[in-house]
Amino acid sequence: xxxxxxxxxxxxxxxxxxxxxxxxxxxxxxxxxxxxxxxxxxxxxxxxxxxxxxxxxxxxxxxxxxxxxxxxxxxxxxxxxxxxxxxxxxxxxxxxxxxxxxxxxxxxxxxxxxxxxxxxxxxxxxxxxxxxxxxxxxxxxxxxxxxxxxxxxxxxxxxxxxxxxxxxxxxxxxxxxxxxxxxxxxxxxxxxxxxxxxxxxxxxxxxxxxxxxxxxxxxxxxxxxxxxxxxxxxxxxxxxxxxxxxxxxxxxxxxxxxxxxxxxxxxxxxxxxxxxxxxxxxxxxxxxxxxxxxxxxxxxxxxxxxxxxxxxxxxxxxxxxxxxxxxxxxxxxxxxxxxxxxxxxxxxxxxxxxxxxxxxxxxxxxxxxxxxxxxxxxxxxxx
Ligand SMILES: [Zn+2]
Numbered sequence: 001x002x003x004x005x006x007x008x009x010x011x012x013x014x015x016x017x018x019x020x021x022x023x024x025x026x027x028x029x030x031x032x033x034x035x036x037x038x039x040x041x042x043x044x045x046x047x048x049x050x051x052x053x054x055x056x057x058x059x060x061x062x063x064x065x066x067x068x069x070x071x072x073x074x075x076x077x078x079x080x081x082x083x084x085x086x087x088x089x090x091x092x093x094x095x096x097x098x099x100x101x102x103x104x105x106x107x108x109x110x111x112x113x114x115x116x117x118x119x120x121x122x123x124x125x126x127x128x129x130x131x132x133x134x135x136x137x138x139x140x141x142x143x144x145x146x147x148x149x150x151x152x153x154x155x156x157x158x159x160x161x162x163x164x165x166x167x168x169x170x171x172x173x174x175x176x177x178x179x180x181x182x183x184x185x186x187x188x189x190x191x192x193x194x195x196x197x198x199x200x201x202x203x204x205x206x207x208x209x210x211x212x213x214x215x216x217x218x219x220x221x222x223x224x225x226x227x228x229x230x231x232x233x234x235x236x237x238x239x240x241x242x243x244x245x246x247x248x249x250x251x252x253x254x255x256x257x258x259x260x261x262x263x264x265x266x267x268x269x270x271x272x273x274x275x276x277x278x279x280x281x282x283x284x285x286x287x288x289x290x291x292x293x294x295x296x297x298x299x300x301x302x303x304x305x306x307x308x309x310x311x312x313x314x315x316x317x318x319x320x321x322x323x324x325x326x327x328x329x330x331x332x333x334x335x336x337x338x339x340x341x342x343x344x345x346x347x348x349x350x351x352x353x354x355x356x357x358x359x360x361x362x363x364x365x366x367x368x369x370x371x372x373x374x375x376x377x378x379x380x381x382x383x
Contacts, residue, residue, distance in 0.1 A: 001028050003063055008156045010080065010149045013098075019080035021153065023160060026059040027068035027273070035273050036164040037264070038075035038157070041104045041171065041215055043082025043093030047246035047256065048170025052076045054254075054261030062265075062274050070273035073160050079103055081149060096150050104171075105381070107154055107218040110162065111225035113140035122233035130238045133226060134163040158218070166190070166271060167219040167241035168264075175248045176349040177201040177312035179367070181380075182242040183209040183220055187288050190240035196282045197267040198244065198260065201312055202348040202367040203288040204380075212381050216241040245349070248311065286346065291380045292371035295343040297363040299324055303337070305357040307364075311350055315341045321364050322350070324357045343368030 004025040012018040037055075039048025052074055062068050077083060082093035082103055095102055117136040122129050141159045146152040161167050179202040182191040187205055195203045209224045210217035220241030227235040246260060270278035299305070303324040309315060320338040329335030341347075345368030357363065362383045 003060055010152050013149045021080055023075040026063055026072040027070055031071045033165040033271055033273050034071040035166040036073045036161040037168045038078040039170040040077040041079050043079045044091045045172040047172045047252050049076050050252045050257035051260035054257040055264050058265050067275040069275055072273060078157060104214050107213045107215050108158055109213055109218055110137045110140050111222055115229050122230050124234045126234040126236050129233055129235055137162045161219055164239060167239060169216045169243045170246055171243055172246045172249050173349045174351050175311050176245055178247050179348045180242050180244045186240050191242060193270055194267055196284050198263045201285050202346055204291050204367055205288050206291050216243040289367045289369050292375055293368040295341060295366040295368055297321060297339045299357040299359055299361040299363050301337055302358050305355055306353050307350055309347050313347045315347050315366055316344050317341055339363055341366055343372055
């Protein structure tokens with residue numbers, strides 16, 4: 001089966017301009033398991049594109065050797081709107097400039113539309129329910145009439161992903177250790193496999209699933225949302241989805257891309273999408289921790305930021321993670337406002353040294369095992 005290269009054309013938003021999304025299919029349409037992998041929803045996050053750049057030739061090889069058993073959809077840079085955001089020699093790419101929407105929020109929760117279609121047809125037959133729900137989800141997407149470029153992108157991309165068994169959304173952070181976000185029910189199986197194969201340093205999980213409408217959240221969350229609506233029906237977690245944060249924005253190299261690509265390939269073998277032997281699962285580098293145990297440091301004042309700790313550092317409660325310096329304060333040490341960890345854990349995400357800091361800015365995130373009272377009811381997604 002030759003590799004198929006495809007293009008989604010997005011509607012023009014201004015006279016004389018139009019964008020499109022390139023995507024590739026490896027293996028046969030409809031074969032199982034189906035894995036969907038995309039990178040760069042936040043368009044200035046390209047470590048995932050580098051990993052896919054190294055993975056794709058391996059898939060071409062696998063295809064030639066007839067080793068592809070399932071279907072693999074790859075979208076190397078999913079967001080051409082963000083790719084085009086060149087402003088004054090800077091590439092933006094995190095927010096849609098027209099709607100001011102974060103590109104990884106407000107994806108489509110299809111559970112309501114699917115429930116309307118399948119509610120009276122669901123049964124105790126798990127396989128039949130999965131089939132019914134996937135078809136209804138695709139039908140709901142086909143029935144949509146998106147009004148603009150961003151909505152068209154969301155609808156068309158979800159058509160490629162919503163019936164997948166596995167959805168991997170590749171991101172990165174500004175300065176971060178390799179980590180991933182997933183949902184609690186997947187921890188023992190699918191998430192552990194991805195985390196171990198990729199060698200992640202922190203796995204954070206939502207309980208019971210991601211309420212937020214991130215790309216990963218809507219694909220994986222469809223199933224528990226429907227299961228909650230129809231407790232009498234047998235509705236499994238038929239899609240494992242996760243957000244993989246491939247370290248820092250600036251950490252794009254052939255060495256990392258080659259190892260990430262090889263790790264993704266091994267994961268695909270382990271999942272049975274590719275023929276081959278995956279060998280023993282590598283040991284997890286750290287135990288998963290709940291989102292409720294994630295400490296988030298919000299800058300208290302304006303200034304510029306310097307860190308005392310590198311991404312990946314272990315921290316104790318009370319440790320100074322970073323300081324905000326008031327540039328006009330002449331008192332030396334007193335011009336510095338320290339920010340201290342409020343948990344024991346691992347500093348997995350931070351900003352760059354020397355950046356401007358403003359009140360409320362997220363300065364860092366720490367993965368801790370214990371749920372934190374001060375985080376109760378707060379979103380894990382505040383920037
Ligand atoms: Zn991102």
